[in-house]
Amino acid sequence: MSKRTKLKDIADQLGISITTVYRALNNKSDINLETKREILELANKLGYRPNLLATSLRKNKMIPLVGVLLPIINHYFFSTVLKGIMAKAHSQNTLIIAGESLQNPVKEKKILDQFMDQGVSGIIMAPTRNSNFEKSIIPILHKRTPIVIIDRMYDHYRGNYVLTDDFGGGFKATQHLLDNGYKRIAHISSLDNISIGAERRKGYIEALNAAGIIPNEEYIILTDIDNPDAVIEKGYEATARLFKLKNPPDAVFAVTDDIAIGVIEYAKENNISIPEDLGIVGFSNSKMSNYIRPRLSTVEQNGFEMGQLAFDYFTKASSSYGEVFQKTFDLNLIIRESSLGKK
Amino acid sequence: MSKRTKLKDIADQLGISITTVYRALNNKSDINLETKREILELANKLGYRPNLLATSLRKNKMIPLVGVLLPIINHYFFSTVLKGIMAKAHSQNTLIIAGESLQNPVKEKKILDQFMDQGVSGIIMAPTRNSNFEKSIIPILHKRTPIVIIDRMYDHYRGNYVLTDDFGGGFKATQHLLDNGYKRIAHISSLDNISIGAERRKGYIEALNAAGIIPNEEYIILTDIDNPDAVIEKGYEATARLFKLKNPPDAVFAVTDDIAIGVIEYAKENNISIPEDLGIVGFSNSKMSNYIRPRLSTVEQNGFEMGQLAFDYFTKASSSYGEVFQKTFDLNLIIRESSLGKK
DNA sequence: GTAATTACCGTAAACGTTTACGTTGACCAA
DNA sequence: TTGGTCAACGTAAACGTTTACGGTAATTAC
Known part of the structure; x- marks a missing residue:
């Protein structure tokens, strides 16, 4: 492998x-045409390509670059977040380098390192695990690169973030089911390593408590939602477990729309009618939730808006010293057919 | 605005x-602790951030960067393509800068320019319009940066590409409807500026011709699918137009799954039973197509595999002189409930 | 006492491109 | 001849960080 010319x-x-x-290759004046021809010919033969690091350094002009790291790329919510970030970024001539952590803390760390090596002027990320804080974030803070956390939270993080009120969303969803007459409300949740799952679960439990209902351990199923292509299936399986109980639930609050769709699939196959026999509420207002039948009640999450705000926060954080920007969006319940109450 | 320290x-x-x-800020040895403290303090006060251009230039280390430009980011097919590209890229320590053209040729040109300015070592893109070839692509070829076109085609392009056989897909879909007894098959297509729409439409027409059926102009509706959030609605409207005809169709081949879902929505609202009164075939095998009822027959497109191959082609093209890599994937029909034949 | 070691710090040259400025020789006018 | 103009090219200093190497003073060893 020869060196770059x-x-x-x-x-x-x-x-x-x-x-x-230089003059020949950049169409400057003060050069003989014949000389220029020779230079261009040789440059072409050697495959000359300017070193843009040197160029930008000398010209003191660098296109700003922001690293965006998300757990899953081909997922409606996250790809919409990315869209929101890009919308703002493009309008400000900032480029986005994107990475997918696939819920893998090792991969997350590696990509973040690459982002830093590449020289990003900021990072917007949804952390995979609650446990990766020190390894992933601290080194970046130490290099004074602005970070904006989005959608998910670390316990000890005190920096910029754009979150949604997952607790409140879980609370509202559960209360809505209670209000519509459902008594035995189950919850299909994620494993503990993801903050959003834990928060939504807390909201669910708190809503039950507020209604004087003691949460039933059997009604809470923790399931692995790491593999996006298998989530619906996971929801199906979890529902199957719930309906093997002596006293099956009459409603399910699902941590995710995809889980809820799995619930619906199970119900359809087993002639359980929705919403009469089983009320369902999902989470995220995915595109699918509005076209499946019955149309799925869900908690609205505006990924586009969140992405835009996250980028704004990055911008602000870049031009301020130590100031911290934080926002937690309230979540609205979208009531559709799947939770309209028992017959 | 003060200069950067x-x-x-x-x-x-x-x-x-x-x-x-330098030694203080980079934890090198050969420095007095007290001196180091002073330096760190002042650096912090001045908000020092290393210039990574200079760093990379000096260290002569630059992470390879590939620009990926897609029409829409929050769309199942394209985000899956992106996922495929990333899977390969990450395994080879290459970073991805991603852009969204939103079907806008001006934006497309601008983002490509930014990619080049940033110094990408290659570009993978799905062109927005058939018309933007000279403005967008020629300048890049001229700078000898490898390009891989994905999913969509330019008429006069002779470089690397990863496509699907849209013509064949349209043909198979239409023939399948014919085989299942549908006689009056309509087609909801995209506007002419997008190559995939034109190809699928040709396949549709060819299949009709092969069956001795003269294509009916009234059954071909061209609709704008540029805005991804409105596509389902567009499908709905197009179907409404079809059913205002004296002799409405008994089947629809939709250029996109989202369009097909709009067709289904219309059918449900108007008590048109699927597949008995109306057969439907979509395109892309989106996640939703398998969970909507009736489950949607569709043409399978493996975005993940396409993305992976596109990245492989970029790699190969980078280390070869002038060799061209091209692949057109055959497409399989996935037969589900929405096209099972007339009663 | 001299020699060797150590802790701390500075000098200067790189990385590849860009640019202000200077130089050379040719040519022409007076 | 002198002076001036012009085309064509070269010199050298930037851009900000990194690093090989050298230097000084103070400490330790013998």
Whole structure:
């Protein structure tokens, strides 16, 4: 593998100066046409490509670059977050380098390192695990690169973030089911390592408590939602477990719309009618939730808006010293057919 | 706006050398603890951030960067393509800068320019319009940056690409409807500016011709699918138009799953039973297509595999002179409930 | 006492491109 | 001849960080 050719290589081979070569390649004046022709020919032969690091350094102009790290890319909510970030970024001539952690803390760390190596001027990320805080975030803070956390939270994080009120969302969803007459409300949740799952579960439990209902351990199922292509299936399986209980639930609050769709799939196959026999509420207002039948009641999450705000926070954080920007969006319940109450 | 502080600023203010400042900020040895403390304090006060251009230039280390430009980001097919590209890229320590053209040729050109300015070592893109070839692509080829076109085509493009056989897909879908007894098959297509729409439409027409059926102009509706959030609605409207005809169709081949879902929505609202009164086939095998009822027959497109191959082609093209890599995937029909034949 | 070690710090040259400025020789006018 | 103009090219200093190498003073060893 030969080294990359630079101006000096061309200059040396032709016995002329770097400046002349530069002039030829950049259409500057003060150069003989014949010389120029020779230079262009050799440059082409050697496959010369300017080193943009040197160029930008000298010209003191660098396109700002922001790293965006999300757990899953081909997922409606996260890809919409990315869209929101991009909308703002493009309007400010900022480029986005995107990475997918696939819920893998090792991969997350590696990508963040690459972001830093590449010289991003900021990072917007949804952490995979609650446990990766020190390894992933601290080193970045130490290099004074602005971070904005989105959607998910670390316990000890005190920096910029754009979150949603997952607790409140879980609370509202559960209370809505209670209000519509459902008594035995189950909850299909994620494993403990993801903050959003824990928060929504807390909201669910708190809503039950507020109604004087003692949460039933059997009604809470923790399931692995790491693999996006298998989540619906996971929801199906969890529902199957719930309906094997002596006293099955009459409603399910699902931590995710995809889980809820799995619940619906199970109900359809087993002739359980929704919402009469089983009320369902999902989470995120995915595109699908509005077109499945019965149309799925869900908690609205505006990924686009969140992404835009996250980028705004990055911008602000970049031009301020130590100031911290934080926002937790309230979540609205979208009531559709799947939770309209028992017959 | 004050200038960005550099090592020299700190060195001057403390009356020491740049090297010492450097040692303090990078945890090198050969430095007095007290000096280090002073430097860190001042650096923090001045908000020092290393210039990563200079760093990378000096270290002669630059992480390879590939620009990926897609029409829409929060769309199942394209986000899955992106996922495929990333899977390969991450495994090879390559970073991805992603852009969204939103079907806007001006935006497309601008983002491509930014990619080049940033110094990408390659570009993978799905073109927005058939018309933007010269403005967008030629300048990149001229700079000898490898390009891989994905999913969509330019008429005069002769470089690397990863496509699907949209013509064949349209043909198979239409023929399948014919085989299942549908006679009056309509087609909801995209506007002419997008190559995939034109190809699928050709396949539809060819299949009719092969069956000895003269395509009916009234059954072909061209609709704008640029705005992803409105596509389902567009499908709904197009269907409404079809059913206002004296002789409405008994089947619809939709250029997109989202369009097909709009068709289904219309059918449900108007008590048109699927597949008995109306057969439907979509395109792309979106996640939703398998969970909507009736489950949607569709043409399978493996975005993940396409993305992976596109990245492989970029890699190959980078290390070869002039060799061209091209692949057109055959498409399989996935037969589900929405096209099972007339009663 | 001298020699060797150590802790701390500075000098200067890189990385590749860009640019202000200077130089050379040719040509022409007076 | 002198002076001036112009085309064509070169010199050298930037951009900010990194690093090989050298230097000084103070400490330790013998």
